Amino acid sequence: MEQGERNIVERLEAATAALEKTLSRLEERQGALSGEVERITATVEQSRRETELTEKLAAVERELAEVKAASAQNVVNPLRRTMPAATAEMLAKHGIDEGPVDVHALDAALSGLSLEQRIAVKTQLLRTGAIA
Numbered sequence: 001m002e003q004g005e006r007n008i009v010e011r012l013e014a015a016t017a018a019l020e021k022t023l024s025r026l027e028e029r030q031g032a033l034s035g036e037v038e039r040i041t042a043t044v045e046q047s048r049r050e051t052e053l054t055e056k057l058a059a060v061e062r063e064l065a066e067v068k069a070a071s072a073q074n075v076v077n078p079l080r081r082t083m084p085a086a087t088a089e090m091l092a093k094h095g096i097d098e099g100p101v102d103v104h105a106l107d108a109a110l111s112g113l114s115l116e117q118r119i120a121v122k123t124q125l126l127r128t129g130a131i132a
């Protein structure tokens with residue numbers, strides 16, 4: 001029986017060695033497959049990010065075009081288009097009506113005011129779009 005037991009032990013050792021080889025091959029394949037899945041996932045995530053960035057870029061370009069169009073119309077502050085009554089009265093006394101203002105006539109009309117007051121009046125006129 002000793003010979004039979006040796007044969008069984010040898011066959012079990014050979015089977016164990018074959019199983020170990022098979023197991024190492026399976027582990028190698030599993031590692032290779034998981035690496036491919038990770039690369040595919042990274043590629044999909046990158047294309048989503050590119051799409052998001054493309055959409056943001058298009059939105060910014062539209063906004064930039066709107067701002068350029070507004071500046072082309074010489075509208076400094078589109079929310080305020082009227083000048084204060086005191087400013088309008090002061091300009092009317094010097095013969096300056098609403099609409100585009102002649103810079104030389106404006107300087108002559110503002111000559112009696114202090115520097116700060118002249119700056120304030122010109123700022124108001126800029127806001128209304130009367131001067132560029």
